[in-house]
Amino acid sequence: MRSGYNYPCGRASRARLPTAPQGARRLKRPNMYFSDPFTAMQAAVDIVAGSPHPTNKVAATLFGRNVGLSRTNYWPEPILTAFGKEQDIGNSSGTVHAETACIIQAMHATEGSSICVTDPFCPNCAKNIAEAGIKKIYIDHKGFEKDFFARRGGHFQTMSMQVCEKAGVSVYELWRKDERLVPIFEAPANFVPDEDSPVYKEPIQSPTEAVFHDILAAGFKNHQKRKFAIALVSDAHDKYFALTVRAHAVTGFTMEDPEDIDMIQRHEEKYSFFQEPINRLLMYMARHGLTLLPDYLFCSQVPTSREQVNLIGAGIKRVTVGDPAKARDITAIEAMWQLSGAGILNYT
Numbered sequence: 001m002r003s004g005y006n007y008p009c010g011r012a013s014r015a016r017l018p019t020a021p022q023g024a025r026r027l028k029r030p031n032m033y034f035s036d037p038f039t040a041m042q043a044a045v046d047i048v049a050g051s052p053h054p055t056n057k058v059a060a061t062l063f064g065r066n067v068g069l070s071r072t073n074y075w076p077e078p079i080l081t082a083f084g085k086e087q088d089i090g091n092s093s094g095t096v097h098a099e100t101a102c103i104i105q106a107m108h109a110t111e112g113s114s115i116c117v118t119d120p121f122c123p124n125c126a127k128n129i130a131e132a133g134i135k136k137i138y139i140d141h142k143g144f145e146k147d148f149f150a151r152r153g154g155h156f157q158t159m160s161m162q163v164c165e166k167a168g169v170s171v172y173e174l175w176r177k178d179e180r181l182v183p184i185f186e187a188p189a190n191f192v193p194d195e196d197s198p199v200y201k202e203p204i205q206s207p208t209e210a211v212f213h214d215i216l217a218a219g220f221k222n223h224q225k226r227k228f229a230i231a232l233v234s235d236a237h238d239k240y241f242a243l244t245v246r247a248h249a250v251t252g253f254t255m256e257d258p259e260d261i262d263m264i265q266r267h268e269e270k271y272s273f274f275q276e277p278i279n280r281l282l283m284y285m286a287r288h289g290l291t292l293l294p295d296y297l298f299c300s301q302v303p304t305s306r307e308q309v310n311l312i313g314a315g316i317k318r319v320t321v322g323d324p325a326k327a328r329d330i331t332a333i334e335a336m337w338q339l340s341g342a343g344i345l346n347y348t
């Protein structure tokens with residue numbers, strides 16, 4: 001395992017994007033929203049001051065062949081109205097992080113895309129980025145100089161970067177002014193991460209209560225006491241699928257490797273290398289451009305506080321919970337009472 005990374009600058013070799021030789025015709029790329037990470041980063045920097053967060057203002061731009069959008073971290077409107085900025089939802093802040101907002105609001109498949117972030121990303125966003133199939137992360141060099149990073153940098157080095165290494169996500173530090181990139185970690189070409197427990201996707205004829213109940217029955221039979229989630233979704237061609245997903249370590253970590261198991265069992269404050277099933281579902285749907293069919297989302301236990309906030313960020317209003325007395329921790333159940341009491345998320 002690597003003990004350190006080449007940040008913030010200096011020791012790493014300097015990389016530049018290849019530039020076209022003079023006189024060469026520029027390739028036409030009609031589907032590209034941003035032609036390079038520098039313009040994508042500029043789009044994030046342009047909106048970061050508009051973040052409603054009083055101290056930690058962060059923005060991100062997700063870009064690729066099919067996607068191009070910028071978001072700041074923010075409080076979803078229903079949470080802001082009911083709870084304001086000060087109150088936590090369970091043990092989670094009420095904010096959706098900028099990187100995660102880009103992913104869950106992308107509308108098109110995020111697989112193979114890149115993301116620019118104004119600040120070093122937290123372990124939760126690292127996991128979401130990995131599971132959404134994003135392959136490159138660019139961090140603005142100024143993000144490493146902020147107070148926020150000084151306070152939270154430990155998690156970046158010990159957890160966020162390890163998630164990226166395992167998942168094969170390359171990470172670069174970016175200087176806008178002189179269009180310079182310094183690799184912090186570069187994934188080997190054609191790297192395929194370990195995947196112990198892939199999301200199970202099966203085609204269905206039509207999304208009905210009867211089909212949903214059949215899929216749920218199979219889920220209970222196959223997963224028994226493990227925490228799992230199920231969703232009925234449609235793709236861009238209006239084809240329907242059922243997705244079944246278990247809680248599992250984030251993509252790239254395998255239960256076959258003792259060193260991985262050791263890392264997975266290590267927790268740092270509220271962070272872990274586990275990915276909860278609702279978050280896995282949300283990221284899988286984003287990765288493949290799948291849309292949830294309203295009312296067909298199930299979780300065998302109460303989702304964690306963070307998952308519930310992300311559901312609201314994704315515009316989801318209802319989740320069916322198998323056992324509403326069961327959760328990873330008591331704060332998840334507190335979050336459920338808060339959000340159901342305010343009529344923001346319905347639990348059936």
Ligand SMILES: [Zn+2]
Nearest residue numbers: 097122124125
């Ligand atoms: Zn984050």
